[in-house]
Amino acid sequence: MKLAVLDSAELSARLRGPGLVLRTGPVWLRITSQLDSVAAALASLYAEQETLLAGQAQPFCDFDVRVDAVSGPRRWLRPQAQFLFDALKPFKPMALPHASAMLEWGLNWCVSSHCHQYIIIHAAVVERGGRAMVLPAPPGSGKSTLCAGLVNRGWRLLSDELTLIDPLSGELVPLARPVSLKNKSIEVIQAFAPEARFGPLTRDTVKGTVSHMRPPATSVQRDTERARLGWVVFPRYRADSAIKPMPLARGEALMALVDNAFNYHLHGRQGFDTLCDGVAAADCLRFEYSDLEQACAYFTALADAQEPLR
Amino acid sequence: MSVSSGISLLSRALVDPSACLLWDVRDWETLLQQARRANLLARLALGFERAGLLSQLPAGPRRHFDSVQKVADSQERAVRWEVAQISHALHDLGGPVLLLKGAAYVMAGLPAAQNRLFADVDILVPRARLEAVEYALQAEGWQNIHHDEYDQRYYREWMHEIPPMRHQRRDTVIDVHHNILPLTSRLAVDAGMLLAQAVPIPGWPGLYRLDDVDLILHSACHLFLDGEFDKGLRDLVDLDALLRHFGGQLNFWGDLQARARALGLGRVLFYALRYSAQILQTPVPGEQLRALRDVAPETALLAWMDGLFLRALQPDHPSSEDAWTGVARRLLYLRAHWMRMPTGLLIRHLATKALRRQPEEARPA
Amino acid sequence: MTEALAAQPLQWRLQAGSPLCFRQLDDQFLVFNAASGDTHLLSASGHELLQFLSEQEARAWSAPALAQALLGESEDADFCLSLEHSLRYFEQLGLLVPVLP
Numbered sequence: 001m002k003l004a005v006l007d008s009a010e011l012s013a014r015l016r017g018p019g020l021v022l023r024t025g026p027v028w029l030r031i032t033s034q035l036d037s038v039a040a041a042l043a044s045l046y047a048e049q050e051t052l053l054a055g056q057a058q059p060f061c062d063f064d065v066r067v068d069a070v071s072g073p074r075r076w077l078r079p080q081a082q083f084l085f086d087a088l089k090p091f092k093p094m095a096l097p098h099a100s101a102m103l104e105w106g107l108n109w110c111v112s113s114h115c116h117q118y119i120i121i122h123a124a125v126v127e128r129g130g131r132a133m134v135l136p137a138p139p140g141s142g143k144s145t146l147c148a149g150l151v152n153r154g155w156r157l158l159s160d161e162l163t164l165i166d167p168l169s170g171e172l173v174p175l176a177r178p179v180s181l182k183n184k185s186i187e188v189i190q191a192f193a194p195e196a197r198f199g200p201l202t203r204d205t206v207k208g209t210v211s212h213m214r215p216p217a218t219s220v221q222r223d224t225e226r227a228r229l230g231w232v233v234f235p236r237y238r239a240d241s242a243i244k245p246m247p248l249a250r251g252e253a254l255m256a257l258v259d260n261a262f263n264y265h266l267h268g269r270q271g272f273d274t275l276c277d278g279v280a281a282a283d284c285l286r287f288e289y290s291d292l293e294q295a296c297a298y299f300t301a302l303a304d305a306q307e308p309l310r
Numbered sequence: 311m312s313v314s315s316g317i318s319l320l321s322r323a324l325v326d327p328s329a330c331l332l333w334d335v336r337d338w339e340t341l342l343q344q345a346r347r348a349n350l351l352a353r354l355a356l357g358f359e360r361a362g363l364l365s366q367l368p369a370g371p372r373r374h375f376d377s378v379q380k381v382a383d384s385q386e387r388a389v390r391w392e393v394a395q396i397s398h399a400l401h402d403l404g405g406p407v408l409l410l411k412g413a414a415y416v417m418a419g420l421p422a423a424q425n426r427l428f429a430d431v432d433i434l435v436p437r438a439r440l441e442a443v444e445y446a447l448q449a450e451g452w453q454n455i456h457h458d459e460y461d462q463r464y465y466r467e468w469m470h471e472i473p474p475m476r477h478q479r480r481d482t483v484i485d486v487h488h489n490i491l492p493l494t495s496r497l498a499v500d501a502g503m504l505l506a507q508a509v510p511i512p513g514w515p516g517l518y519r520l521d522d523v524d525l526i527l528h529s530a531c532h533l534f535l536d537g538e539f540d541k542g543l544r545d546l547v548d549l550d551a552l553l554r555h556f557g558g559q560l561n562f563w564g565d566l567q568a569r570a571r572a573l574g575l576g577r578v579l580f581y582a583l584r585y586s587a588q589i590l591q592t593p594v595p596g597e598q599l600r601a602l603r604d605v606a607p608e609t610a611l612l613a614w615m616d617g618l619f620l621r622a623l624q625p626d627h628p629s630s631e632d633a634w635t636g637v638a639r640r641l642l643y644l645r646a647h648w649m650r651m652p653t654g655l656l657i658r659h660l661a662t663k664a665l666r667r668q669p670e671e672a673r674p675a
Numbered sequence: 676m677t678e679a680l681a682a683q684p685l686q687w688r689l690q691a692g693s694p695l696c697f698r699q700l701d702d703q704f705l706v707f708n709a710a711s712g713d714t715h716l717l718s719a720s721g722h723e724l725l726q727f728l729s730e731q732e733a734r735a736w737s738a739p740a741l742a743q744a745l746l747g748e749s750e751d752a753d754f755c756l757s758l759e760h761s762l763r764y765f766e767q768l769g770l771l772v773p774v775l776p
Contacts, residue, residue, distance in 0.1 A: 026373075028370070057335075058336070059370065060335050060339060060368060060369075060371065061339055061370075062374070064339065086343045086346055087343075087347075087627060087628045114346075114374070114377060115373075115377055116377040116378070116380040116381055117373050117376040117377045117380070249701055249702075249703055250700035250701045250703065251700045251701065251703025251704070251705055251716050252703070252716065254700060254705060254716075255705075255716045258714055264714075265384055265712050266380040266381055266383075266384040267384075268383065268384060268709065268712060269707060269709055272696065272698070272705075272714055276698045276700065276705065279700060384712060387710070387712050388712065390710070391710055391711050391712070391769070394710070398772075398773070401775055402775075
């Protein structure tokens with residue numbers, strides 16, 4: 001049953017009480033919060049995600065998280081929100097209006113810290129025709145914008161931040177959670193895809209203004225469908241640049257994946273073999289662009305020129 | 311199952327993995343949370359594996375065990391690599407390098423090493439070699455972390471180690487000790503006695519571990535005298551593993567007692583055996599605890615220490631705490647510091663005792 | 676290394692247990708070192724050197740001995756020097772172990 005089926009009273013009741021249970025890809029979450037802002041963000045951004053019917057037996061939840069206002073003597077002067085996991089506080093508190101963004105970052109942290117059954121790369125990953133495109137990139141390279149652009153032009157979202165790779169099969173595993181966008185990217189995508197739904201704007205964070213875009217419904221509906229690696233693309237946004245794809249040597253692409261990985265070192269020989277196998281069968285390129293429409297068209301044509309794997 | 315009994319979902323699962331198969335989903339979630347907080351998730355996974363139960367586990371917990379297994383495997387690799395680098399760095403100095411705790415368990419191939427999660431590498435060298443060791447490590451890329459003068463003094467003069475050093479490339483940390491207890495501790499162990507009995511590590515000339523009974527006593531000291539209990543249950547699990555491994559050897563229990571007394575650690579051993587047996591069902595022969603009566607605290611004090619230790623040795627998680635847990639941990643922390651930093655009178659007293667080389671009397675806990 | 680050792684020929688060998696695993700992607704070579712857990716991108720000559728060492732019996736090599744085995748000449752001082760640079764570099768990366776006298 002999708003979250004959207006819950007009315008806001010029921011959603012709130014679960015969130016404030018026993019916890020709202022949600023599935024994102026292979027991860028089951030239990031989220032508790034007394035904050036209306038968090039309830040609103042969840043209702044908006046996680047509408048398509050699987051939750052439980054009333055009275056349905058609870059599954060084993062991988063992560064039990066809470067986002068709540070910090071109590072204490074200064075809570076009116078400086079209202080703050082705290083993220084809790086396993087009754088621990090892995091982060092410093094943030095300003096209360098940042099609560100829903102904090103939940104997103106907290107959930108990213110849970111996966112990247114505790115899901116080592118996968119090789120986890122700090123990269124976006126999207127899919128078309130059964131082939132996945134992994135977009136590793138340091139902040140500011142335009143990967144999130146490109147990722148958000150592609151999923152609004154027919155590509156399936158697996159993740160905007162955490163690329164999960166099954167070390168045994170080499171397959172990419174979706175999470176299909178909201179896409180994080182910053183500053184100018186927010187306007188760019190809102191203009192590019194007026195039908196896209198956004199959560200609240202969170203201003204004055206360390207990263208600037210942040211907002212999350214709801215993942216396309218089909219991406220969430222297909223969030224148990226894995227994909228094979230097709231491309232490794234290192235994007236770079238460069239104002240006024242024409243689109244410029246530049247082939248990248250596979251050896252360098254592999255080292256860059258290793259550099260962008262959260263937990264490559266944990267996977268030893270198996271990780272090396274899996275990534276080498278994946279990269280050997282993939283096309284690797286650097287990609288400069290300024291026009292998002294052109295960039296998306298380029299990759300779509302690239303994908304459609306191949307026989308679909310599904 | 312009250313908190314004050316020392317028993318938790320985690321301790322029960324460690325003692326009898328098969329009992330968990332009947333548990334409901336929420337208990338499994340709590341178990342995993344306790345295990346994560348106690349740094350024992352990998353050890354818990356091992357328990358199920360040894361019992362042949364991995365394939366029968368529900369899928370949810372199973373994926374977390376798969377995840378932490380990767381961590382445990384890579385950490386073991388990392389410790390071996392780090393020890394190799396340390397051995398190379400100190401090779402030219404000659405003289406023994408004693409590996410302590412986790413690194414020792416791994417290099418000596420002891421069961422206590424299996425699926426254990428490691429942080430820093432701890433070594434012990436004779437006090438006279440400390441400076442040379444520090445220079446040799448610096449020459450191979452380790453750097454002092456604490457630059458604060460007070461911290462430096464704290465470590466060098468008061469504690470039993472030089473301040474931790476971090477390797478500039480690998481980002482790993484080494485702690486170099488010259489004793490297993492602080493210089494100023496109310497219990498002064500003669501490091502020379504430890505070094506004299508040290509056991510060489512096969513295949514690694516120059517590297518040693520503490521001998522069997524000293525391994526246990528060191529583990530016990532660490533647990534009952536250091537004052538940091540967030541990893542208390544993990545340390546108890548180490549102790550239990552060592553006791554089970556060596557416990558079947560001829561003369562082991564007698565040697566353990568005799569050594570504890572010779573080093574002035576009788577009461578520490580008493581606590582170790584008592585709580586390991588109570589919480590982890592370690593098979594400690596009854597007469598061992600009875601034989602330690604003379605160094606054990608008297609009844610009222612013991613009841614009090616039970617109340618403190620059995621709470622402090624619980625996993626660091628709300629489900630295994632009660633209203634007194636915080637107090638218990640704080641009191642034990644203070645106690646540990648009291649034992650490390652005595653007054654001037656007591657320093658002199660200890661020095662005199664050490665010169666006479668007689669076994670220490672039992673001290674008030 | 677202390678001054679006392681400088682007089683002796685420097686030698687290196689592969690880590691015991693054959694922890695190196697090579698992979699070629701296009702015309703580039705990668706090596707995974709199971710002992711350190713590290714992965715490296717190798718130059719063609721670097722790969723040739725390590726591959727050669729992996730194929731030989733386990734023993735210690737000095738730069739001149741290696742030059743002799745690889746090219747049949749140990750007289751080329753420049754080549755020996757450059758080999759020694761490579762060997763030291765690989766030691767730094769943990770791919771080779773120095774042989775202590």
